[in-house]
Amino acid sequence: DQQVKQNSPSLSVQEGRISILNCDYTNSMFDYFLWYKKYPAEGPTFLISISSIKDKNEDGRFTVFLNKSAKHLSLHIVPSQPGDSAVYFCAASASGTYKYIFGTGTRLKVLA
Amino acid sequence: KAGVTQTPRYLIKTRGQQVTLSCSPISGHRSVSWYQQTPGQGLQFLFEYFSETQRNKGNFPGRFSGRQFSNSRSEMNVSTLELGDSALYLCASSGGIDQETQYFGPGTRLLVL
Numbered sequence: 261d262q263q264v265k266q267n268s269p270s271l272s273v274q275e276g277r278i279s280i281l282n283c284d285y286t287n288s289m290f291d292y293f294l295w296y297k298k299y300p301a302e303g304p305t306f307l308i309s310i311s312s313i314k315d316k317n318e319d320g321r322f323t324v325f326l327n328k329s330a331k332h333l334s335l336h337i338v339p340s341q342p343g344d345s346a347v348y349f350c351a352a353s354a355s356g357t358y359k360y361i362f363g364t365g366t367r368l369k370v371l372a
Numbered sequence: 373k374a375g376v377t378q379t380p381r382y383l384i385k386t387r388g389q390q391v392t393l394s395c396s397p398i399s400g401h402r403s404v405s406w407y408q409q410t411p412g413q414g415l416q417f418l419f420e421y422f423s424e425t426q427r428n429k430g431n432f433p434g435r436f437s438g439r440q441f442s443n444s445r446s447e448m449n450v451s452t453l454e455l456g457d458s459a460l461y462l463c464a465s466s467g468g469i470d471q472e473t474q475y476f477g478p479g480t481r482l483l484v485l
Contacts, residue, residue: 264414292472303376303462303476304415311472349414353472358403358427360474362414 263287264352266363274371279337281366283350286331290352290361295324295335297346298365304349308335340370374399376465376477384483390451393480397444397465404446405474406438409460418461421446450482458484 265284273279281295291312296304310317310324310333317324323336337344347365377396385391397404406418417430421440438448444465450457460481464474 266414294473296476301478301481303378303464303478306473306475309473351415351474358405358420358422359417359430360405360415361417362407364412364414 262364263290264350264361264363266348266350266366268366269364270367270369272369272371273340275342276339279335279340279344279368279370281335281337281348281350281368283333283335283363284331285333285352285361287352287354287361288331289354289357291355292353293324293326293333294351294353294360295322296349296351297344298349299346307348337368340368342370342372344368345370376463376475378461378463378477378480380480381478382481382483384485385453386485387453387455389453390449391453391482392447392449393461393463393482395446395448395463395465395477397446397463398467398475401465401467401475402444403466404440404444405464405466406446406448407462407464408432409462409479410458415462418448453484455484458482 294309295307298304326333351360351362353360403422405420407415419429440446460479462479464476466474
């Protein structure tokens with residue numbers, strides 16, 4: 261049972277445009293969400309997080325939106341840069357479980 | 373502050389052998405989690421340790437085990453290796469001011485022949 265889903269395995273965007281990566285979850289107990297970026301042969305790098313008490317969190321070019329009623333979150337990257345090309349994972353956790361459930365990732369390619 | 377370190381980075385084993393992987397968390401972090409990543413799969417949660425106690429575990433067979441030491445360093449062990457155990461094993465630590473965010477090490481790439 262895939263509790264966290266990233267339905268787009270890949271995404272191509274032109275440099276300077278907006279990249280939107282999506283993530284859906286099924287467990288209503290999830291209350292903390294994170295996005296990670298991963299390059300080949302490296303561990304995931306933390307990008308941005310959001311707790312369920314918020315619906316938006318920004319950090320520079322990265323913004324995460326949370327829609328609890330739809331059980332959906334998205335990561336916006338504006339403007340997209342070639343160095344953003346990587347695999348992006350969303351992850352979710354429920355308080356007190358000490359366990360993070362990851363999606364299968366979306367490969368973003370930013371075209372110069 | 374040094375990041376999460378994992379040793380070894382690469383490992384080749386044969387079926388039936390056992391393997392031990394090591395993880396040193398960020399200084400001050402007391403929680404260590406382990407994940408398995410295989411092609412086409414996301415990161416699959418193995419287990420999480422805090423203060424030498426396993427607080428949660430994923431759906432992996434008993435061949436996968438772990439432990440944490442008093443200095444928060446952690447090891448995971450896989451016994452009776454199978455071909456399907458070939459994967460990238462990632463360790464993540466959390467703690468400090470931001471208790472919820474996990475920071476990952478570079479991983480150990482295990483190949484079982």
